[in-house]
Amino acid sequence: MKNFEALQFDLNKCIKEINDLKTLLNTKRELSEKNDILPFFKQRKHLSAIGSFNPNISLYDKIAYEFDIWGDFKTDVAVGDSQFKAYCFIEFEDAKQNSVFKKVGNKSTTEWSHRFEHGLSQLVDWFYKLEDQRATRGFRTKFGGEASVGWVERQRNPPFL
Numbered sequence: 618m619k620n621f622e623a624l625q626f627d628l629n630k631c632i633k634e635i636n637d638l639k640t641l642l643n644t645k646r647e648l649s650e651k652n653d654i655l656p657f658f659k660q661r662k663h664l665s666a667i668g669s670f671n672p673n674i675s676l677y678d679k680i681a682y683e684f685d686i687w688g689d690f691k692t693d694v695a696v697g698d699s700q701f702k703a704y705c706f707i708e709f710e711d712a713k714q715n716s717v718f719k720k721v722g723n724k725s726t727t728e729w730s731h732r733f734e735h736g737l738s739q740l741v742d743w744f745y746k747l748e749d750q751r752a753t754r755g756f757r758t759k760f761g762g763e764a765s766v767g768w769v770e771r772q773r774n775p776p777f778l
Contacts, residue, residue: 621679621697627663634664648712655693655709658682666696669705674698686746687755690739702761706743710736 641648641657648654658665659682666677676698684695684706697704710716710732718727729737750756 619681619683619685619691621681621684621695624662624666624678624680624696626666626677631663631667634661637661638664647714650693650709650711654712655682658694658709665694665707668694668707669696671703671705673701673703674705675701675703679704686743687750689746690742692743697760699761704760706740708736708739 638657638661641653645653658668662680663677665682666680669677674697677696678699679695679697681695682693684692686692692706693709694707695704696707713732715730715732717730717733719730721728747756
């Protein structure tokens with residue numbers, strides 16, 4: 618889905634979906650982004666919505682999967698609050714033994730894994746593109762005006778990050 622769809626958040630459904638996640642995590646030691654994680658969350662919109670971290674979101678009423686960021690990038694999930702114009706983009710990666718850290722040679726300390734660095738670089742690319750598009754008509758159309766995306770402090774006119 619390339620655009621936002623309306624979501625009427627339901628806490629009871631979300632609690633059931635949280636229990637589904639607990640079951641998934643208890644039954645599989647490793648998870649693939651494409652085969653396990655993405656399909657699981659696409660079927661659980663309420664759980665997907667609460668996975669956001671933007672304190673300006675008060676009501677989860679917008680959601681999109683594979684949200685298009687001006688053709689250059691896409692997020693796995695985007696959630697938002699249309700009233701406060703606050704949004705959060707979520708990127709999934711594999712959940713495997715070496716998804717975050719990897720051991721290199723005989724070093725006692727680990728290094729960031731390729732998957733982790735790839736995911737982090739995607740976030741940097743998104744914020745660059747969003748900031749670049751911020752003053753455009755397309756941005757206002759997509760987000761309903763000036764929007765906060767990601768983690769920001771709550772204030773009257775939140776800055777775009």
